[in-house]
Amino acid sequence: MKFIHAGDLHLGNPFGGLSMTPDWLTDQLQAATETAVHRLVDDAITAAVDFVVLAGDLFDTTTPDARAQLDLVRELERLATENIPVYVGFGNHDYVLDWQRVPTFPKNVTLFPKDVTTYHMQTKNHESVAISGFSYTQRHITTDQVAEFPIKSTQDDWHIGIYHGSMGEVGSGNYAPFNLQAMQQKHYDYWALGHIHVRETLQKKPFIGYSGSIQGLDKTETGAKGYYMVESEGNELVPTFTPVAPITWVTAEVRTERDLSTVVQYVRGQFAMKDEFELISLNLITEDPNVLSAIVNQQLLAQFVAAAQTTDMFFIYEIQAQTQEQHLPLPAVDERYWSETIGDVFTREQLQKMGLKQVTDVDVLDHFLNAQTLQALQEAVKTQLHLSQIGDEYHVD
Numbered sequence: 001m002k003f004i005h006a007g008d009l010h011l012g013n014p015f016g017g018l019s020m021t022p023d024w025l026t027d028q029l030q031a032a033t034e035t036a037v038h039r040l041v042d043d044a045i046t047a048a049v050d051f052v053v054l055a056g057d058l059f060d061t062t063t064p065d066a067r068a069q070l071d072l073v074r075e076l077e078r079l080a081t082e083n084i085p086v087y088v089g090f091g092n093h094d095y096v097l098d099w100q101r102v103p104t105f106p107k108n109v110t111l112f113p114k115d116v117t118t119y120h121m122q123t124k125n126h127e128s129v130a131i132s133g134f135s136y137t138q139r140h141i142t143t144d145q146v147a148e149f150p151i152k153s154t155q156d157d158w159h160i161g162i163y164h165g166s167m168g169e170v171g172s173g174n175y176a177p178f179n180l181q182a183m184q185q186k187h188y189d190y191w192a193l194g195h196i197h198v199r200e201t202l203q204k205k206p207f208i209g210y211s212g213s214i215q216g217l218d219k220t221e222t223g224a225k226g227y228y229m230v231e232s233e234g235n236e237l238v239p240t241f242t243p244v245a246p247i248t249w250v251t252a253e254v255r256t257e258r259d260l261s262t263v264v265q266y267v268r269g270q271f272a273m274k275d276e277f278e279l280i281s282l283n284l285i286t287e288d289p290n291v292l293s294a295i296v297n298q299q300l301l302a303q304f305v306a307a308a309q310t311t312d313m314f315f316i317y318e319i320q321a322q323t324q325e326q327h328l329p330l331p332a333v334d335e336r337y338w339s340e341t342i343g344d345v346f347t348r349e350q351l352q353k354m355g356l357k358q359v360t361d362v363d364v365l366d367h368f369l370n371a372q373t374l375q376a377l378q379e380a381v382k383t384q385l386h387l388s389q390i391g392d393e394y395h396v397d
Helices: 023-047 066-081 179-183 263-270 289-295 299-307 333-344 347-355 362-369 371-394
Strands: 002-006 053-054 084-091 110-112 117-120 129-134 158-164 190-192 200-203 207-210 224-232 235-245 248-256 278-287 314-322
Touching: 002 023, 023 066, 023 224, 023 248, 023 278, 053 129, 053 200, 053 248, 066 371, 084 129, 084 158, 084 224, 084 263, 207 235, 248 263, 289 314, 299 314, 314 347
Parallel strands: 002 053, 053 084, 084 110, 129 158, 158 190, 190 207, 248 278, 278 314
Antiparallel strands: 002 224, 117 129, 200 207, 224 235
């Protein structure tokens, strides 16, 4: 038996965290997730899989736009032409408020209802397979759904569970919290999990785990993204990761002594040979005060954006400044006092006092109050203080 386990497509979700993007890249980003789905379907057809499992969050919203719906339906129709069944459970992002408004999928697609339901099928090799799952009909599910899944029957050769949720204490989470022991007690051959965008194995044999998202959509979703090709080996179902994302978020480090007039050309040359497109968060290690200053005031990033070409296989979307050994000299005070002070200043409470309490936009608040933003603010202050120390020596404005 052979099948594909994928989830968290999030079709229709724009890429986040890109402040300066050329028009040619915007079109490429918009098509990225669609390209990933297309590659998955190509692989399913080439490998002649027995079926495909999509473990929730096909769309990023309960009201996906026409383009996202049309693209997914078109790909599922390609699978229908090859007689490949698809089993779909909706997640917390694309939860079903009204079943009448769900896109009209081809007949090879089986949608799981609100309650845990089991469907049966026969593979090309006449193996009997039971597939159990459910769909969200509201954004949050606080109850453990594993209890509703049936125990594997001796009449089935294989039993697969599809579950969109997160592991945790039952009753304390919003996304169908479950514990591993409860899944183990069902004696399934494979649990295809969705919701977590990072590949994660909770148990190797029998497999219980997340395939992750098929395309990273912001800088927290780094590395290769794709799906699991699952094949039977004896009495086990073994997943193999297959990347399909056309765009990858990465963090890169470049050390240079180039000055401001040549640093852009030099850095671009370090990323000339790429097989797949990369969105790069650049850590630039330099002692040049003009380069450091250009990083702080965003001028260097603007130069990289202006230099970007349609033939590039990379785009530098942010730059962090670092000096040698990745340590910035701090003001002439004891390091301990500096560390204590910066920790006290850059907290959620202090930012609220300094004006964020006046902000009502939820997205803006989420941005400024997350740990990554607080860390970035600390690093920016360190860089600026370093510049102020060396500015007089080099006459930096």
